[in-house]
Amino acid sequence: MKPLHSRLLALALVCLASHATGAQPADDTRINLKLTPEERVEFLAEMRQMLGSIQGVMQGIGDADRERIAAAARQSGNRMARATPASVRAKLPQSFRDLGGPTHMMFEELAVRAETDDMDSLARDTANLMNQCMACHATFRVQ
Template sequence: MKRPSLLLFLACVCWASNPLGAEPADGRMDLRLTPQERAEFLKEMRQMLASIQGILGGIGTADRDRIAEVARLSGNRMARSTPDSVREKLPQSFRDIGGPTHMLFEELAVRAETDEMDSLARFTAELMNQCVACHAAFRVQ
């Protein structure tokens, strides 16, 4: 194929595969929650984000009590309070990430009593890897 023909061909393929203004497909799994379940679920996600913010703030000021308090808000208590209607819809692959994430918040609360702040910061980064993995795999519309 001659160079101009090849360029024209490639341009057509690119245009056809992603029409102008089209968003690329979101390959994440939709959890398919009802509007009420979605509201509750997203409330929990916002709490987890607020916990991370509080943990980082506590690390920044070396406030061990604050770190433990806000970490526990996203720990086992949150996991146990998830409505059954939501829990039943969550695929095993979600639970495989979610359950350990809540346990990491609990572990962080315990570590806040004795660990150095830099160690707590590293542990928080590891915890956030769970958050990133979950948000990369799942969505709620």
């Protein structure tokens, strides 16, 4: 057994090292996308816009307002996918893209379905779409 002081020193070094790298607790197993502070600001703004889309869609479903649903969904559709900065896009692993790409497509599809489908099935589609949010949030982090 090592002397106590050297074990304490090792512990202090581990704490310092984890602090310097942004301190990820051992039970946080999500993959860090390692964005720069600027990229993170942009990335999280897009995320909040997706939450805004979900809010608008749910409001639209509640009011049976098809145009509201379609407009809210389109905000997070292909337009947003194209708006992702090239520097961020280049950092995103394939497993991230496999979740992110289809999410934008599901928003586009929801906008089209809003023209014809009944509100119950639009609500179900929205819940299914939100499984994408859940899956990605369980897997990745940016800070």
